[in-house]
Amino acid sequence: MTDLPDRLPARLPDRLLDRLRDAVGEAHVLSAEADVAPYVVDWTGVHRGSALAVVRPGSTDEVAAVLRACHEARTPVVPQGGNTGLVGGGVPDGSGRQVVLSLGRMRDVRDVDPVAGTITVDAGVVLADVRAAAAEAGRLFPMSLGSEGSCTIGGNLATNAGGTAVLRYGMTRELVLGLEVVLPDGRVWDGLRGLRKDNTGYDLTQLFVGSEGTLGVITGAVLRLFPATPRRATAWVAVPSVAAAVSLLAFAQQHAGVHLSTFEIANRQAIDLVLAHLPGASDPLAAPSDWYVLVELAGSAVDDGLDEALESLLGAAVEAGVASDAAIAGSPAQRSALWALREGISEVQKVEGATLKHDVTLPIARLAAWTEATAPLLQEVCPGVRPVTYGHVGDGNLHYNLNAPLTDGRSDDDALRAAAADLTATIYDTVAREDGSISAEHGLGRTKAAAAASYKSDVEVDLMRAVKQALDPAGLMNPGVLLPPGS
Structure with a gap:
């Protein structure tokens, strides 16, 4: 792939900005620092960059004109949607040479x-x-x-x-x-x-x-x-372990079949954070449990018997010892309250202090063994680190996040940052040994591009590079994302 020049010719940015203004209108080419600021930092606040400009086209034709101008000027382009990513894939680097292409106006x-x-x-x-x-x-x-x-x-x-x-x-x-x-x-x-x-x-x-x-x-x-699936049957279930959650999944599949739509897991550490920091959150069960599962069945207007199927699978699970207690939503408000416990986890982690986020996937049958083996290894790297684990057992995906240890009741963010590289390497190495993936649904972005390439075979990386070379030989589209720099 052709390397980009270290510097743009002195007048090139001005000429390019003029072409971009002609393409999308002056009001939709942002270059003032205050206007550009929201587009050059990601949702986590970790990834920050600098942009030559932010361009906001309103149609496919305008996007084409922008890319044509940037291609001729050999200027890199960073496409951006809602900027809600977690791996730095939608923000520019620090060079100030890249154009951010925001599609926020294209909403038809x-x-x-x-x-x-x-x-x-x-x-x-x-x-x-x-x-x-x-x-x-x-x-x-x-x-x-x-x-x-x-x-x-x-x-x-x-x-x-x-x-x-x-x-x-x-x-x-x-x-x-x-x-x-x-x-x-x-x-x-x-x-x-x-x-x-x-x-x-x-x-x-x-x-x-x-x-x-x-x-x-x-x-x-x-x-x-x-x-449409207007009928719902939802339960919050206490389980003793990840292994029990996997067994509960089998009960749910057996009793609910195609109506099983949600099977989410969370550990007690995650729920404690939600209960502490999410206004209005309450524990639906009397006694705490190490792990919880949110189970939901969904059906069309003519699907009857969802409540009965949910009660049947929960009864079988309790009898088999894979569940200890459950709360079944009896109203839309109760269903919303159960979902809030699961959906509030990511947001409340930011309140607690520094967080190291991981998005891994493993064969479902290996989830329990991996979780049990990995936790003590992380304690060796960073004593007191707090795993905040939640995710989607039904597809083998865990958001295995780590909060900083507590020192005198306060989050020791410096300790987490000092150990971050070793903690991540431990998680990635153990995932790879179990034939898993270091990115389940967040993508690679800038954060994981080099690591992902190191865990892939040379053949796989060569194939990815060949595709990139065929479609983007100048390397102008989101350089440094998904493939490591220089690829």
């Missing part, structure tokens, strides 16, 4: 076809708005994330986001039928076809899903819709 729902079961949207549509448009048509778009009120569908597609509905509906790549993509040189590939069957060559749609803006810019998508 182009078409909803409830008969075909599809919705066609601009990449800048907020996930919650996609779900709302589907609901208005009596259909369901099942992807659900804690950040759905601000993340955008283009970012979800670019990172192959997961969420709480993966168990039943699959990852993002299983929810997309077609894409519209602007290539690095400004050409537009129109693949907005809602076909369920198309056996005419390479699946280019899937090539761009999960590519994190390194191959082009997704500007539109045709997404799958499903029958």
Whole structure:
């Protein structure tokens, strides 16, 4: 891949900015420090950069004009959706030479076809708005994330986001039928076809899903819709261990079948943080437990018997000793309260002090052994470190986050930062030994690009580099993301 020059010619930025203003309008090219500031730091506050400008196109044609201008000026481009990522994949580096391309103005729902079961949207549509448009048509778009009120569908597609509905509906790549993509040189590939069957060559749609803006810019998508599921049966279940949670999953699958839509796990450390810092949160069970599972069954308007199926699986689980207690939601308000315990974890961690985040996936059968083996290893690296563990047992994904140890009742952030590299290496090495992955649904971004490459075979890395070289030979699209610098 061609290396970029260390410095831009003196007048090139000014000429490029003029072309960008011509393309999208002067009001949508931001270069003042105060205007650019929200776009150059990620949600965690850890990843900060500097941008030549932030450009906010309003259409696919404008995106094409921006990429064409940047390609000719050999200026790197960082595509950005809702900027809710956790691995630095949507923020520029510190060079001040990169253009941030924000798709926040592209928010049209182009078409909803409830008969075909599809919705066609601009990449800048907020996930919650996609779900709302589907609901208005009596259909369901099942992807659900804690950040759905601000993340955008283009970012979800670019990172192959997961969420709480993966168990039943699959990852993002299983929810997309077609894409519209602007290539690095400004050409537009129109693949907005809602076909369920198309056996005419390479699946280019899937090539761009999960590519994190390194191959082009997704500007539109045709997404799958499903029958609405207005009926719910929800329970908060105390389990003694991860092994018991895995056994409970088997009971849930046996008793609920296709109606099982959610199976989320959290440890007591995570729930204690929510109870301490989330206003209105309360413990639904009388006695504390080391682990909890949020189980939810979902069905259409004609699906009866969900409550009975939930009670049956819980009864079988208690009798078998894999569950000790459970609280079943008897109203929408109670269901919301149970979900708040799970969804509040990520937010309250920030209140507690420094956090080291990991997003790993393992074979489900190895989750329990990995969790039990890893915890003492981490204590050897950083005594007193507090694992805050939650995630999606049904697809083997754990958010294995670490909070700093407590010293005199206060978070010892310096101790966590000093041990961060060794803690992460311990987690990654143990995951690799169990044939797992160091990124389940957050992507690689800048944070994990080099580490991911080191755990892949040379053949796999060479194939990824070949794809990047074929589509972006100048290396202008999100350099340093997904593949390590120089790749």
